[in-house]
Amino acid sequence: MLWSIQAIPESGVGDNVLHLLMLTLEKYSIGVGDRFAHQAKAQLRACQLIAQDGVDVVPVWNKSNREHSFIGSEPSTVLAAAREAVEALDWKKGWHVDADHIGLKTVDRFIPHSDFFTLDVAEAIGQRAASADVEAFIQRHPELIGTLSIPRIQEPFQVTRTQIERIAGKFLLAVQEAGKIYRHIAGQKGAGNFITEVSMDETDSPQTPTELLVILAAIAEEGIPAQTIAPKFTGRFNKGVDYAGDLAQFEREFHDDLAVIAFAIRRYGLPINLKLSVHSGSDKFSLYPIIRRALPKFEAGLHLKTAGTTWLEELIGLAEAGGEGLALAKEIYACAIEHIDELTGPYATVIDIDRAKLPSAAEAHGWTSGQFSGALRHDQKHSLFNPSFRQLLHVSFKLAAKKGPRYLDLLKAHEEIVGRNVTENLYARHLRPLFVGEGGRTV
Ligand SMILES: [Zn+2]
Numbered sequence: 001m002l003w004s005i006q007a008i009p010e011s012g013v014g015d016n017v018l019h020l021l022m023l024t025l026e027k028y029s030i031g032v033g034d035r036f037a038h039q040a041k042a043q044l045r046a047c048q049l050i051a052q053d054g055v056d057v058v059p060v061w062n063k064s065n066r067e068h069s070f071i072g073s074e075p076s077t078v079l080a081a082a083r084e085a086v087e088a089l090d091w092k093k094g095w096h097v098d099a100d101h102i103g104l105k106t107v108d109r110f111i112p113h114s115d116f117f118t119l120d121v122a123e124a125i126g127q128r129a130a131s132a133d134v135e136a137f138i139q140r141h142p143e144l145i146g147t148l149s150i151p152r153i154q155e156p157f158q159v160t161r162t163q164i165e166r167i168a169g170k171f172l173l174a175v176q177e178a179g180k181i182y183r184h185i186a187g188q189k190g191a192g193n194f195i196t197e198v199s200m201d202e203t204d205s206p207q208t209p210t211e212l213l214v215i216l217a218a219i220a221e222e223g224i225p226a227q228t229i230a231p232k233f234t235g236r237f238n239k240g241v242d243y244a245g246d247l248a249q250f251e252r253e254f255h256d257d258l259a260v261i262a263f264a265i266r267r268y269g270l271p272i273n274l275k276l277s278v279h280s281g282s283d284k285f286s287l288y289p290i291i292r293r294a295l296p297k298f299e300a301g302l303h304l305k306t307a308g309t310t311w312l313e314e315l316i317g318l319a320e321a322g323g324e325g326l327a328l329a330k331e332i333y334a335c336a337i338e339h340i341d342e343l344t345g346p347y348a349t350v351i352d353i354d355r356a357k358l359p360s361a362a363e364a365h366g367w368t369s370g371q372f373s374g375a376l377r378h379d380q381k382h383s384l385f386n387p388s389f390r391q392l393l394h395v396s397f398k399l400a401a402k403k404g405p406r407y408l409d410l411l412k413a414h415e416e417i418v419g420r421n422v423t424e425n426l427y428a429r430h431l432r433p434l435f436v437g438e439g440g441r442t443v
Contacts, residue, residue: 022192023115024273025227026094028057028435031277031305032426035067035397037077038411039310040085042419046426048089055435060116062098062305065106071401075099075113096195100305101202104181111188116195118230118277119181121174122202129172137168141217143267150213152259152297157210167214174200175215179222191225197303199230201279207231209256213264220268228303230277231257237280239307239350240378240394241387243287251290258298275301280350282306283378288433304434306426311397312376312390313425317418318410319372325410326369328403333389334361336396347395357388377421378429 032043040061047059061082068075079097086095099110101120110117128134138145144164148157178198185194198219200207207215212231219226234253235245243250257276265274278284278291281304295302315332318325336343337358344351364372374384376393400407411418432438 022225022271023195025060025096025116025195025275025301025303026056026058027273027275027301028055029060029094029096029301029303030057030426030431031060031062031098031100031281031303033062033067033306033308033310034078034081035063035071035308035311036314036400036408036411037073037081038408038415039314039419039422040081041088042422043310043426044085044089044091044095045419045423046431047093048091049423049427050431050435051093053432053436055431056093057431057435058094058096060096060098060303060305062100062116062118064100065102065110067100067308070398075110079113098197101199102181104177104184107181107185111185115193116197117181117185118197118199119178119224120199120202121177121181122200124174124177125200125203126170127173128169129176133172133176134165134168137172137218137221138164140221144214144217148210148213150256150259150263152262153209153256157213159210163210164214167211168218171200171211171215172218175218175222175224178219179224182222182224195228196224196226197228197230197277198224198226199277199279201230201232201237203232205232206234206253209253209260212257213260216260216264216270217268220264220270225271227271227273228275228277229261230279230303230305233278236352237284237350238352238391239280239347240283240309240312240390241352242380243284244352247286247290250287251294254290255294255297258294258300261300262298273301275303277303277305279305280307282309282430285378285380285429285433288430289437292434292437302434304430306430307394308397309378309394309425310422311400312394313421314411314418315393315400316373316376317414317421319376320369320421321410321414321417322369325414326372328407328410329372330361330365330367332396332399332403333364333393335399336392337361339399340392343395343398344392351391351395353388353391355388357386358392359386359389378425 050057063078096116097114098116099114100118145161315329319329375386375389
């Protein structure tokens with residue numbers, strides 16, 4: 001199956017007309033999470049600001065099934081909040097709603113309310129595909145074996161048959177699973193009416209550029225019109241804090257991934273706008289200059305999916321508001337300390353908390369607004385910034401959900417100061433360094 005303009009075959013032109021009409025994801029997009037569905041306007045304002053700087057970045061509101069079940073929300077609320085913000089701010093550019101990290105078992109309730117689907121097949125990675133399927137894949141892809149020269153990758157890949165066997169064995173079943181999910185959604189929404197992302201980030205080991213190439217060949221064969229792909233990159237993408245890993249190696253791999261994608265689009269006829277999606281991409285400040293340098297070399301787009309950190313800006317805003325807001329923020333922290341094991345357990349591989357650096361509940365209880373917000377806000381130059389404190393609170397959003405109306409009423413009462421923090425964080429610390437480069441102006 002073919003999707004891109006340059007790959008129109010002699011027969012099947014009718015098919016391609018459909019593909020040309022496929023709902024298309026814009027070149028630059030930012031995945032924003034809004035756990036409590038109160039910040040869509042403040043998030044959209046950040047997109048307006050970066051548009052004023054001359055760069056169009058469209059918002060994609062994402063919420064996973066897991067997140068819905070923790071908060072007790074329904075997918076329809078994400079669409080409603082997004083639509084309300086778009087109307088209130090008179091936003092005329094694109095926007096989308098992402099059913100984030102869904103699988104066959106969880107996708108159904110998202111289908112009417114989403115136009116973007118992140119097919120999560122991490123669980124199937126490593127489950128061996130049927131030997132006959134692996135063998136047939138290799139037979140169909142002799143081009144993957146031997147010396148593989150990919151434009152703009154300096155050293156050609158040297159790939160043996162054994163390697164391809166191993167890679168196909170590891171990933172083929174996952175791609176087949178993605179195909180099943182894609183066809184299930186297409187059967188209900190109609191192909192072309194939604195954007196497809198394939199995510200493989202929530203797995204143990206990062207995927208090399210060679211593996212990405214094999215995965216893309218398989219995705220094309222499976223007939224999945226993926227517009228973004230989220231591999232697992234090298235290094236640690238801890239939630240809410242900066243990247244931890246080898247920057248030079250990340251730069252090399254990111255560059256090579258872009259080259260592989262550009263190559264695969266032409267070679268396998270994948271959608272022409274296929275781009276990388278960087279999951280848990282918020283707060284990875286040391287990567288943004290690298291990403292910004294790499295994209296133009298390939299005229300590549302980017303989807304950056306943030307990690308639900310907007311709720312931390314809510315907490316910062318409430319702390320800054322003082323009074324009841326600060327009191328509730330401290331209460332949530334005290335509860336987080338008390339339940340630290342159960343809160344952090346499920347996130348062991350995506351956080352790094354140094355418990356010795358955490359203030360006791362009593363200590364934090366005595367803090368001023370400035371001390372609380374200074375410890376929490378991701379300003380690496382601030383003397384009070386405490387990444388352990390930030391990460392613990394990041395995984396403690398369930399505690400805010402438990403507060404119910406008390407939390408939500410405070411968000412409404414302090415909408416302005418909370419919103420300012422949400423917008424500033426997204427614009428000045430994310431969109432601006434990613435797409436423009438210098439420090440942001442004040443919101
Ligand atoms: Zn992810």
